[in-house]
Amino acid sequence: MVKHFSQKLAWALLMGLLLIACGMPAFAQAADLIHDEAGLLSGEEAQELEALAEQYGAEQDVDFLFLTTDSTEGQSIEAYMGDFFDARADSTGREDAVLLTIDIGGRELYLAGFGTAEETLDAERVELVLDRIMPEIQAEDYGGAFEDAVVTSSEYMEYRPGVNPESIFLKTWFHLAIAILLAGIIVGSMLYNAGGRVTTNPGTYVDRDHTRVRSQDDRFRNKTVTRRKVPKNKDGGGFGGGGGMTGGGRSFSGGGRSF
Amino acid sequence: MVIHYKCPNCGADMAFDSESGHLSCPSCGHEENIETFPEQNIERKFDEGEAKEYHCENCGAIILTEAETTATHCSFCGAPVVLADRLTGDLAPAKVIPFTVSKDEAVAAFKKWTRGGRLTPRGFMSGDRIKKMTGMYVPFWLYDIEGEAHIQAIGTQVQTYQRGDTIYTETNFYDVFREIDLSYLKVPADASDKMDDVLMDKLEPYDYSELKDFRMPYLAGYLAEKYDFDDEQLFARVESKIVPYIDSYISSTISGYSSVSYTNKQINAQKKKVYYTLFPVWMVYYDFDNKEHTFAMNGQTGKVVGKPPISNGKVALWFTGIAASSFVAMKAIAFAVGGVLW
Numbered sequence: 352m353v354k355h356f357s358q359k360l361a362w363a364l365l366m367g368l369l370l371i372a373c374g375m376p377a378f379a380q381a382a383d384l385i386h387d388e389a390g391l392l393s394g395e396e397a398q399e400l401e402a403l404a405e406q407y408g409a410e411q412d413v414d415f416l417f418l419t420t421d422s423t424e425g426q427s428i429e430a431y432m433g434d435f436f437d438a439r440a441d442s443t444g445r446e447d448a449v450l451l452t453i454d455i456g457g458r459e460l461y462l463a464g465f466g467t468a469e470e471t472l473d474a475e476r477v478e479l480v481l482d483r484i485m486p487e488i489q490a491e492d493y494g495g496a497f498e499d500a501v502v503t504s505s506e507y508m509e510y511r512p513g514v515n516p517e518s519i520f521l522k523t524w525f526h527l528a529i530a531i532l533l534a535g536i537i538v539g540s541m542l543y544n545a546g547g548r549v550t551t552n553p554g555t556y557v558d559r560d561h562t563r564v565r566s567q568d569d570r571f572r573n574k575t576v577t578r579r580k581v582p583k584n585k586d587g588g589g590f591g592g593g594g595g596m597t598g599g600g601r602s603f604s605g606g607g608r609s610f
Numbered sequence: 611m612v613i614h615y616k617c618p619n620c621g622a623d624m625a626f627d628s629e630s631g632h633l634s635c636p637s638c639g640h641e642e643n644i645e646t647f648p649e650q651n652i653e654r655k656f657d658e659g660e661a662k663e664y665h666c667e668n669c670g671a672i673i674l675t676e677a678e679t680t681a682t683h684c685s686f687c688g689a690p691v692v693l694a695d696r697l698t699g700d701l702a703p704a705k706v707i708p709f710t711v712s713k714d715e716a717v718a719a720f721k722k723w724t725r726g727g728r729l730t731p732r733g734f735m736s737g738d739r740i741k742k743m744t745g746m747y748v749p750f751w752l753y754d755i756e757g758e759a760h761i762q763a764i765g766t767q768v769q770t771y772q773r774g775d776t777i778y779t780e781t782n783f784y785d786v787f788r789e790i791d792l793s794y795l796k797v798p799a800d801a802s803d804k805m806d807d808v809l810m811d812k813l814e815p816y817d818y819s820e821l822k823d824f825r826m827p828y829l830a831g832y833l834a835e836k837y838d839f840d841d842e843q844l845f846a847r848v849e850s851k852i853v854p855y856i857d858s859y860i861s862s863t864i865s866g867y868s869s870v871s872y873t874n875k876q877i878n879a880q881k882k883k884v885y886y887t888l889f890p891v892w893m894v895y896y897d898f899d900n901k902e903h904t905f906a907m908n909g910q911t912g913k914v915v916g917k918p919p920i921s922n923g924k925v926a927l928w929f930t931g932i933a934a935s936s937f938v939a940m941k942a943i944a945f946a947v948g949g950v951l952w
Contacts, residue, residue, distance in 0.1 A: 514947060518948075549812055556855070567786075570785045575783075579777050581775040
């Protein structure tokens, strides 16, 4: 692993020197979005995902990164992916990223947002994305899970930070249903009242001097108590919700699941 | 017996004037107070034998009436007449609310009402095709109702709280007893068979501060009818009218519970007093689209009821207008909050 990283670093430094020499601004290398070290993807699949991640990344102005590994080398998955991101960010200078990490050995996955994505893909949205991709993870369709994570994340990142993108109040079908219901109620009551409405009420003919409660009694009779456990908010395997800080001092939003 | 009210000034037939509340003479404008109208100017004529046939005192023509008519015009010379023997004995009204909306005001009020119809066809809204306006005193029974209610119910208070990781739902049950005295005054029920009950109910309420002791001159110049149903026959209807009122009063006396279920609800209501009363109603006959539409107007408050024609186009327009604008409004709010349109 260490060898791999230092190789990368050397290569990147070379590139950087080359670019400076040519007087060109540095731009991201597209070819390093997918790091399938556990070999979960076929070559063709990896290429497709690379293209997809590049396309969505350009729209959201972040890098969508996919890291798979057989082992986190005794570290927690958060620390492992933090180290990976520190190394990558140090070498490429690209700080805004969404990183999906799958540790196939520990059967854990972690989704994190760095830089601008820490806000646009906050912990609440991370959990929503994880909810969405868990079925694919369980079906061992890891490529599909990454694709779904990219598409769903970039959809969520369109929304203003802090807003729950899955809120029913933002759904078009909900707006349509309310609009039709409202129009139905208003026009219905207009139709109903077209012939003149009843303007008498229970108070119209009541004789207030002689209508009264003569006697009243409210007697306690018995009480029943039912108990239930506070429901657990996540069905097993959620950890690291909220986010944290990498070893290199980069803060991120994130959440993980076991599978 | 036919009654004419002759003008002491010129001898013409006087009619009730809704503006002044007096008898007024259409030819010389003379006005007479109803309470002090000189006895010698009341012209009464008894028909011997057949009480069903009346003759106009002015022209001698037979006054054509239906059996329940108590006031009308002579169909030949137009003189206002009151058929007194249909208003005496058992048939004598106790109270009357005189007309306060004159014919001109009624026409104006009706036109104004048609303009306010948001779902009616455009042609209807001009309100200029009134075929006939008839001022009519409709017979009502007013009931003073007295009663009591005995209520037993079970009320619950639900409280939810959390200790540690357990949620407790505590439900307290209470036995609720209420003894209630009920009293309702002058609840009206329309006693005419001809009049649509629903329509007449919608004309309510009338202002009872203008309820007057009945005098025949109030009827001069209008149509009037006698009742078809007596107070016994109509009591069931008036009962069905006040039961919802009683129910809502009962539930207002039981408060502070999350739910109330009645285990025993006994309501006894009897009529304490009834008043045979005439209420003023303008009947408006309106031609539209080769069909006659009938509307009724409260002759005291000007409230109009009746089924107006409905334009499907306008219904569709309102529906889509409201639906579209509220959809756009919600989208705008969603965009402002979420930053995404779709």
